[in-house]
Amino acid sequence: MMNHGPRIFSYENSFDGLLCAFAAAEGEGLERCGFQSEGSGRPGLWPPTSVPVHAGTAAQFLERLRRAGGEGTVLHVMYVFLAEIRGAEPPLYEFARLTMQTGKIVLGMRTNAAVRRVMDWKSKVGKEAHRMTGLLRFMELQDGTLYARFEPDHNVLPLVTPHFQRRFPHENWVIHDQRRGLAIAWDGKKLHPVVGVPGNVDDLLSRREISFQRLWQEYVQAMAVPERHNPRLQRRFMPSRYWKHLVEQTV
Structure with a gap:
């Protein structure tokens, strides 16, 4: 047979x-x-x-x-x-x-x-x-939209959006999973899938956002204590694969 x-x-x-x-x-x-x-x-x-x-x-x-x-x-x-x-x-x-x-x-x-x-x-x-609800960094674009990008290991975009609907119910925002090419936008009333998110959103940042990022980076540098720098401990609480999208880690 x-x-x-x-x-x-x-x-x-x-x-x-x-x-x-x-x-x-x-x-x-x-x-x-x-x-x-x-x-x-x-x-x-x-x-x-x-x-x-x-x-x-x-x-x-x-x-x-x-x-x-x-x-x-x-x-x-x-x-x-x-x-x-x-x-x-x-x-x-x-x-x-x-x-x-x-x-x-x-x-x-x-x-x-x-x-x-x-x-x-x-x-x-x-x-x-759960980690992403605390690590996502929203940036203000020139049209006032708040934009956050990340590259999670798993497809958690559907799981984090309800948290930000509750946290920013009256704002227009976009969360972009760059690894999968997926993005969801909230217009204050309902969610929409986004097609064709620009590759370099940094060119669309508002002047206020650029100024805020510069001030935040200067603050982090000023508060840092070189003698207490502990990358291993940092990675325990915040894996290094997430660092590239954190403003304070770009200095």
């Missing part, structure tokens, strides 16, 4: 696409299988089964997951998707399938490898999102 190899489901690189792929695998009763996002550049030995995106299928799968494991379980699945970790789909599928099979929350099953990995990934994404 010919060996057709493991089942691999190819899905559109979106949250709905991933849920549809999980629904297709779960509908066939598969305990373990492979998943591959379209355009991921990960060709395998076995041709994948392409799964079309259907909003209704995704919503039904998510609701079944919510009924079985609660909102916390749904958040774990969403956070791991935003983690953008290569090879995360099989453990995440096993986590979702186990939840629906048992009909209860499985987050306490830390001895299960899939559950443990999903919880660890979710924690990393949550920690980075």
